[in-house]
Amino acid sequence: MVRRVFKRQKIKARQEENQQSKPSKLDSNLEANIQQLKKLLDEPSDLVIREFQIGENDITSAIIYIDGLIDKQIVQDSILGNLQDLISGQHLPQESTELFQKIFQTFISISTTEIGNTHDDVANAILSGKSVFFLDGQQSVIIMDTKGGESRSIQQPVAETVVRGPRAGFVENLGTNLSLLRRALQTSDLRFKAYQIGERSKKSLVVAYVDGVINPAIVKEVSRRIESIEIDDAPESGFIEQWIEDSFLSPFPQIDSTDRSDKASSALLQGKVVILLDGTPFVLIAPIVLGDILKSPEDYYERWWIGTLLRMLRYLAAFIALMLPGLYIALVSIHPGLLPTELALSIAASREGVPFPPVVEAFLMVITMELLQEAGIRLPTPIGQTIGIVGGLVIGEAAVTAGIVSPIMVIVIGLTAIAAFANPSFSIGITFRIIRWGFMIAAAIFGLYGIVLVYIIINIHIVNLKSFGIPYSTPFAPNIAGDWKDLVIRAPMTMLTKRPRFLAPKDSNSANKGVKDS
Amino acid sequence: MIKRVHKLFICCLVLILLSGCWDGISIEERGFIIGMAIDVAKDGNKNGSNDELTLTSQIAVPAGLGTPSGGGGGGQKGYMNISASGISIYDIAQDVANQTNKMPFFEHLKVIIVSEEVASIPELFANVMDVFIRNRDTHRGIYVVISKGKAMDILDIQPENEQLPARYIDKILENSLRKTGEMKPVRIGDIHEYLLTESSFVLSEVAAKNNRINFEGGSVFKGDSSKVIGSLSLEEMLGYELITGQEVRGPVVVDFKGHLTAYSIREANSKIKIKAKDPKNIEIDVIIKLEGEMQETFGTVKLQKTSEVEALEKAVSDKVKEIANKSIEQAQKELKADVFGFGDNLKKFHYETWEQMKDNWDKGDNYFSNSTVNVTVKTEVRSDGVIYKSKE
Amino acid sequence: MKSLEYGDEKISEKEILIAIPSMVIGVGILSLPRRIADETIGSDGWIALVIAGAVCVLMIWLMAKLAARFPHQSFISYASIIVSKPIAKIITFLFAVLFISIAAFHIRVLGDTSQQYLFNQTPVEVVTLSFLLVVVYAVSGARAALFRLNMLFFPFIIFILLLVLIFNFRWIEPSNLLPVFQTNVKDYWKGIQTSTLSYMGFSIVLFYTAFARQPKKAPKIAVLGMTIPIVIYVFVYLTCLMVFGQISTSNLLFPTIDLAKRIELPGGILESVESVFFVVWTMGAFTTTAMALDVSILALSYIFNRMKKIGLVLILSPIVYYIALLPRDISQISLIAGLLGTIVISYSFLTTLVLFLIAKLRGVGRNDKTSA
Incomplete structure (x- = not known):
């Protein structure tokens, strides 16, 4: 709170400051303007200044842009081309202002244009990939949107992939x-x-x-x-x-x-x-809200059965990703009485000779998994895959054979990693990785009781957390029954006629109630 | 505000963390005790209530059990039996623990075998059970059986397909009711209930024979004298299970038209109705309903006609009635113990009469022995297999 | 615009509805069947439970009615209107003390029970301390968040109870309920007393109605909320009887946990369910403790209105911890449980009745304005 109040004051102060130092107006002299601009930008090597004479009086004019930020084709066709036609043209206004108006209104065939008056305008425009037209004797310039240059074309989204659904991912532009x-x-x-x-x-x-x-x-x-x-x-x-x-x-x-x-x-x-x-x-x-991070767009594209089952699977995956190592520690080191006898005996047999207690074993393996994950992401794709194989298979197998970890532990870690990746959002994956440690530490001390305590702590945190004023735990609590249709289950499309109520939308119906196109 | 609490919270958490994990014992460092046998110590004094006992614990040796990665155990035995003697069971158990390098762990205890000798000493059986009922580690589903002869011998049975004798016994007990209907596994939780109400009950009786476990019948524990007073034979056990309405599934072999015929019970239930106007003349009606199929016959029965079916049903009914009556007679005349829970029924449905005679039911005047029990059996034969005849 | 108002301290009807059973159902239910079976014959205990429940429903209705007469006013402010300010302060302070004791009691019982079912070596001090810390964390957050927490945990509690009841179905023997109606009046009276104690804690209504969005609806909702624990108690009690029989039930320390102990999950996924049951039950004990502490902080903040909430939390939590560790053994705890229950119940009954009657006689509050 305090921070925000502070900031508001600061912003106000800065605004006042800005108003005091008035932006420098453009000069009527073209040369002076260009010099000023060069000074402002410190004569970058990619700054292109194309000067030429125009009209019967040979008024000097210039087009300035930064190479690489603009689309050269547009500059060529829609500005230079037109203007050069003008040079040979006859019926041009003599007077500079009229000429400027004429050019602005008629000859520049670019959709987005505006008039700039200050050096800052010009500099910002140039830096954001626009071209600026100067005419000698004018205190204004024409700023033309010629943004272009190299940019990635629309491709498949990389971070979140679906089998069925639109393939258009956002780009940098x-x-x-x-x-x-x-x-x-x-x-x-x-x-x-x-x-x-x-x-x-x-x-x-x-x-x-x-x-x-x-x-x-x-x-x-x-x-x-x-x-x-x-x-x-x-x-x-x-x-x-x-x-x-x-x-x-x-x-x-x-x-x-x-x-x-x-x-x-x-x-x-x-x-x-x-x-x-x-x-x-x-x-x-x-x-x-919490429920949103376990949703994927594909839930809606497939039929509701599939959507619902996938959602449930994801909740299960979240549970495994969060708790499995913790549960392993709790069950193996504190509550072996909970395991079925056969399983307890086989875990005990497989752990025979492992030098570390389950806690250390689990910590070691989870750290290894984190390392592998990180190494796999940072490295170029082909090497990343190799790392996955080398790390996952070779180290895992070798660790078991060497008797450093038990095979069950490897299974636990493998399951945890897979479950963590089954979540659609990368950022929630990171959340899970953090919280997992909490569960593991608590399980090492208090066993199941510790796991429940951590679970309670997380819940306390979630009910206190808000996203833009909306409690993070909505619609679980505050309980909005209507929103449950699209939460753990994904109800059939025909039933999803309301927008999420927790957002209190102005228009709550999301379905077109059969209004005729008249 | 919240931030400060966060800090405090984390500080306290660190404090707790630093002090360590109290209950953490690696699973392989625990000695899983899965079976226990209780005998009377050989040269202990046998008078008074403080008899010296020998407790044998069966501790699983996971490495010897042969897991896929362990490579079959390599000749190591899957268990070890450790015995110690003393007066208090808990005390002996700690002694036993002292003989191994592992921490004793009772939560996987499956069976407790008590020798007949121990159970025959008044009060001793109940006293021995106390620690298992009271202790939080031992769950209420542990089976309790009585052994003929030394109890610890049973823990040494080693069948070919099972490395853990206790687990072998546990599995047999679990399924026996569905195999022959002769053995009702009794859990320690049930025993707690019986002991609390001073009722009589039946425990399975087993013996070790040729490296196998052998069912001998049932030991009857008398509530008021608090000891085992006699036993039921295997057939009487079947009658007992049927009267008390257990989920019996087992064969009944009858003579049907001069040929041996085996009928298998698929579903059995019983109803008990008591007319208790006069404590001295109590009439108990037991209605047993059976449902099942013909599984085997030495004759050429063809169950096409209703009369044939009815005849078979009657034969089975008669046979079952005979079995049930035998059990009742044994209980009434020989043992004088109400193992069927008729008393419980009386208490529930005839509370006032029960209040008058609860001290004289199967003790004192023993109204139980003098009551009349009528057994009615209704049998249904559902099918006679997938063929009409196997031979001409 | 409604969405952004969730952040304020107003509480919806649903949240009050859930808060009451969350508060009432605490550690008491674990031993309840024993205590009742101890005093009655056969299945007659359920009558005692229902009668006591009916009395509590009546009381909670009165409480909510009383609070609703003064919509959006805190307990101390309407108590001040009814009986002068100093007396209101004393009443509020006593409530705070009682709720602190309830919180401490719950923490202690939870610690002791965990010794029975989860731990061997872990000291009870550490178990209780860690539990208390989590409670403190919850209480230092927003009050509305606490209600949301109830909303999240309540389904778990109901679910695990239902699970225990359903899985015990195969052990159920309805004839264990017999005989019926054999208990004499004196024992009934005793049973009713015991049952009433198990409903303690519902006096939170006096304090929380002030935050209700629609105080008018509060009495109806409070009554509805109160029926939930009654139904649950009766079900748990009857199941315990049907499974164990009355005599066994009265001899088990925590019959409800023993119900869980009996369960054999299909496929033997878990060997013993009771630890899981107990662990989930921690949540039930948690909501009760957190709300009890919150109410006492609320009450104290009325009296010491200069203190910040966090200051009160930090002062109270060591006190709660100290009180929780005071009783030496199980017998002392059960003695204190009886005493505390009697005091809490009689004190809240008495204050409510007195306040309600005086309010009615003096004609203060909303209802009379409309009628006059």
Whole structure:
């Protein structure tokens, strides 16, 4: 709280400061402007200044852009081409201002243009991949959106894959991402609220929501938090996430991130906001609750039986990923009485000769698993696979043969790892990895009792946690029975006619009630 | 605010962590005691209530049990029996534990074998059971059997397919009711209930023979004198199970039209109705209903006609009635112990009469022995197999 | 806009409905069948349970009615209106003391029971301390969160109970319920007393109704919530009787755990279910303890309104711990249990009746305004 109040004051102070030092206006002299601009950008080598004369009076004009950020084809065809036609043209206004207006209104065949008046405008525009047209004698410039250059084309999402479903993943380009959302949601109510993020490097950030569906309070809260962001640069949406999340102490993700466009668009229709940042394919979805992180878009694409069973499987997987090593420790070292006699005896036999107590054994193996996981991700794909095989098979087998760990332990760890990967979201996987340690330590001390204590602690944490004002434990508690239709089970489509009630959407019906297109 | 609590919380947690894990004992360091045998010590004094006992514990040796990775155990035995003598069972158990390098672990205890000798000494059986009922480690599902002869010998039986004698006995007890209907496994929890209500009950009686376990019948434990007073034969045991309405499944061999015929019980249940107007003249009706099939015949019976079926049913009914009557007679005349739980029934349905005579039921005036018991058996034969005839 | 209001301290009807059984069902149910079977013959105990339950339902209705007369007012403020401020302070303080004792009692019993079913060596001090720490963590969070916690745990508690009851089905012998109606009036009276004690704790309604979103509905919901523990108690009691018989039941320390002990899971997945049952039951004891502590903090915060909540938590928790470790052995604990139950029940009955009558006579509160 205190931090936020502080920040608000700081922001206010900075705004005042900005207003005091007024931005330097452009000069009417072209040369002076260019010099000033060069000074501002420190004459980068990729800055292109194309000067040419125009009109009957041969007024000097220039087009400035940064090589690589613009689409050369557009600059060539739509600006230079047109203007060069003009050079030979006859009926051009003599006077510079009229000429400028004429050019702005008629000759530049680029859809997005605007007038810039200050050096900052110009510099920011150039840096964000726009081209600027200078005309000598004018205190304004024409800023033309010629963004282009090398960018990745739309590909399959990598982080979350489905068997059935749209293949369009977000890319680094914000415009492309917005167009993906537009294409998915063809409604006039889709709103994009734009922000500039970053003190030094200005990045565009867009908060998308569907007006008339979303609860306006959520949009307000999201805006408030985004406005409070104070960073130099936001290279990835993770920066934004960490700035605007409710509790930085929590191991649970309070904002979902995805690179799937279908997931984002369905979140929009549920009454959530999607935050897109230029330069990253990962968009943020907020607010989310506990149940959301175990959902996959595919649950809805397949028939409800499959969706429901997969959901249940995922809850089971979450349980295994969290508790299995802890349960192993508890059962083997503290409560062997709980195991069936045959199993207890066979575990005892397999542990015969293992030098470490089960606790140490489990800790060793879980650390090994974490190492393998990390090594597998960081290395290039082919080597990563090798690491998986070498680590998983060779080390596991060798450790058993050498009698350092028992075979049962290897099974436990293998199951845990598989279960952890069965979750659709990577970030919840990390959460599970953290909490797993809690369970293991507690199990080592108190056995099952410790496991329950940790479980209670996690629950206490969850009921106190909120995502943008919505309790994280919704709809389990506060219990919203209507939302249970799409939680552990995924009810048949025909029954899912309401939006999630916990988001208190303005329009709670998600189904078109047979309104005729008249 | 929450943050500060977090800190405090973590500090305390660390404190607890540093002090270590009290109950953590590696599973392989535990000695799994899976069977126990209780005998009277050879040269102990046998008078008074503090008789000297010998307790034999069977501790599993997991390495000898041959797991896939262990490579078959390599000639090692799967168990070890350790005996010690003393007065208190708990005390002896600790003595036994002292003889092994493992921590004794009772939660997987499966069977307790008590020698007939121990059970015949008044009060001793109940006293011996106390520690098993009281202790939190031993669960209520442990089977208790009586052994003819030395109890510890039974823990030395080693059948070819099973490395753990206790587990062998446990499995046999578990399934015997479904095989022959002669052996009702009694759990320690049941014994607790019997002892609390001072009722008489029947325990399975076994003996070791040729490296096999052999059922001898049932030992009858009399509630008021608190000792084993006699026994039921195997056939009487079947009658006993049928009267008390256990889920018996077993063969009944009858003579049907001069040919030996085996009938198998698939479902059995019983109903007891008591007319208790006068304590001195109590009439007990036992209705046993059987359902089953013909499994074997030496004759050429063809169960096509209703009359044939009825005849077979009657033959089986008569046979079962005979068995049941034998059991009742043994209980009433020989043992004078109400093992069938008629007293319990009286208490439930004729509470006032019961209050008058509860001290004279199967003790004192012994109204039980003088009551009339009528057994009615209703048999149904469901099928006679997949063929009509096997021979002409 | 509703969604963002979940964050405030208002409590929905459903949450009150769940909070009452969560508070009432604590460690008491573990030994309840024994205590009742001890005093009655055959299955007559259930009558005592139901009669005592009916009395408690009546009381809780009165409590909720009393609190609902002063919508959105805290206990001390309406108590001050009814009987002057100093007296209200004393009443509130006594409530705080009683609830602290309830919390301490639960912590201790949980520790002792864990010694019976889970641990050999772990000292009871450590078990109770760790439990208390978790309770403190829960209490130092938002009050509404505590209610959400109840909501999360209650299904577990019901589920494990149902599981135990269902798996005991094959052992059930209905004739064990016989004979019926053989208990004399004096024993019934004793049974009713014992049963009433097992319902202690429902006086939280006096305090929590102030946070209810719709206080008008509170009496109805409180009554509904109160019937849940009655039904559960009767079911557990009857199952214990049908499985063990009355005499055995009265000789088992924790018959409810012994019910779990009997279970044999199909396929023998777990050898002994009672540890699992007990472990899940920790949650039940937890909700009771946490709410008892929370109510006492709430009550004390009315009296010492300058203190911050966290300060009260930090002062109270060592006290609770100290009280929890005071009794020396099992016999002292059961003595204290009886004493505490009697005091809690009679004190809350008395205060409610007195406050209600005075309020009615003096004509303060909402109801009379409308009628006058």
